[in-house]
Amino acid sequence: MRKVRYNLLEDGSSVKDAINSVVERGPRDDPVHILDLDDVVAKHRVWREMLPRVETFYAVKCNDHPAVLRTLFALGTGFDCASRREIEKIIDLGADPSRIIFAHTTKSISSITFAKQCGIELLTFDGEIELDKIKQFHPGASLVLRIRYDSDKALISLGKKFGCHPKQEGPQLLEYAKELGLNVIGISFHVGTGSSDHECFYGAIESARELFEFAKTIGFNFSLLDIGGGFPGDHDKPINLYAETINSSLQRFFPVGSNVRIIAEPGRYYVASAVTLIANVHSKRIVRNPQGAVSEMMYYLNDGMYGSFDGWNPRTHPPLVISASRDIARSPERFPTVLWGPTCDSVDLISSGLLMEELQIGDFLVFDDMGAYGMAVATNFNGFAKPRVLVYISRRTWEQLK
Ligand SMILES: Cc1ncc(COP(=O)(O)O)c(C=O)c1O
Known part of the structure; x- marks a missing residue:
């Protein structure tokens, strides 16, 4: 795994200081990501407090920066891997294979074989043909x-x-697994990513319970429920309501003492x-109407939809603007604004319809909540650089995790 330079924040300094130090160095060609590891640690703490029965297996696909993976490894989470490469990254950290769930329902034969070689036992499936493959290449899997x-x-x-119909397909698939002599140990689901719906977890957990009951009738003794991802991660979107719904649904369908291990695969x-x-x-x-009045301001940034913005994170609120030049007086006037990415493609549109002050060349735009998926799917299309990641951690957290 590649080397990471950790910038230590001493007591009294914060990520805001890190942002200021980037700005002070002036406009640059490549965009910058400020990665705040204390935020990841704080999230883990909140999860443990709010969902004490639910162990986390972080979805590596969401952001596989080595500093993120190492931090979560030090915190003791598990990992949801979806490919051989992701498995390799987690094994390279020194993780025991029991901390990995291979949570892709459609796996290549070579990746199934690789998982077996690594000692990974937990695999997901949702179809008969996948069961045939597992029977042949990893028959002892859970x-x-x-x-x-x-x-x-x-x-x-x-x-x-992904995912079979719980009523129409679930029972037949379990029967087929039984016929093959495979060991099914539980149920998983994923309600969808970027969901703003905490209530759906109730129905999903109830559906899983029904299959636990069916499984008993054919001789399986299920011991694992995996409630997937789908939790919000933005700074202003707490998980309190998710926790309330999940805790009460678990209490109803999988009460404490039912000997079922509960895990989740949060990414975002x-x-x-x-x-x-x-x-x-x-x-x-500057786009003007026939009368010469400004109808729209269009700006072209050094990051866009082929970079760290992506369809998984629509931008609906304006970013913070930091002026590159203190000499130009800022006017309170607001204009309809379009923010474009740097490439030659017109789908490289970050946001339109925002109302913003007039910007100047070199101005900095600061976007928060950019850690999920964007960097993972970023490309160098058109020769534009992916963001440079600067990693920050407070000295106190650094000492704790060491
Ligand atoms: C199988 C699986 N688990 C977990 C996740 C993470 O989801 P989220 O980022 O919504 O928590 C995903 C996202 O695609 C997924 O496919």
Whole structure:
């Protein structure tokens, strides 16, 4: 795993100081991510307080920066891996294979074989053919059946692609696994990512319980419930209501003492608010109506949809503006504003319809809650740089995690 330079924040200094020090060095070509590891640690603490029965297996896909993975490793979380490469990253940390769930329902044969070689036991599935593959290449695995349960308020629904119908397909799949002599140990679901719906966890947990009951009738003794991801992670979106719904649903369908291990695969929750992006305006066009009045301001930034913005995180509120030049007086006037990414593609549109003050070339735009998925899916399309990640951690947290 690549080397990371950790910037230590002494008592009394904060991530704001880190942002200021980037700004003070002046406009730059490559965007910057400020990664605040204390935020990741704080999230873990909140989860443990609010959802004490639910162990976390962090979804590596969401942000696989080595500093994030090492921090979560030190905190003792498990990991949800979806590919050979992700498994390698976690094994390289020194993690015991029992801390990994291979939570992709459609796995290549080579990745199943690799998981077996690494000693990974927990695998998910949602179809017969996957069971045939597992029977052949990892017959001793502990399997988790993924059911479909979609929140209708999710940004991205995963149910179109993954998860069997709990009533129409679930029982037959369990019977088929029994026939093959495979060991199914529980149920998982994912309500969809970027969901603003805490209530759907009740129905999903209830559906899982029904399959636990069916499984008993055919001789399985389930011991694991995996409630997936789908938790918010932005700084202003707490998980209190999620915790209330999940805790009460668990108490109803999987009461303490029922000997069922409860796990979750949060991605966004852990990392969204840990990253702040500092981008620059590098070009500008003023669009005027036929009468000559300004109808729209268009700005071209050094980061965009092929960089660390992506469809998983629509930007609906304006970023913080830090002026590059203290000489230009800032006017209170607001204009309809379009923020474009740097590439030649017109789908590289970060946001339109914002009302913002007039910006100048070189101005800094600071976007919060940029830690989930953006960097993981960023490309170098058109030759533009991906953001440079600067890692910050307070000395106190550093000493604790060491
Ligand atoms: C199987 C699985 N688990 C967990 C996650 C993480 O979801 P979230 O970031 O919404 O917590 C995903 C996201 O795609 C996923 O596919």
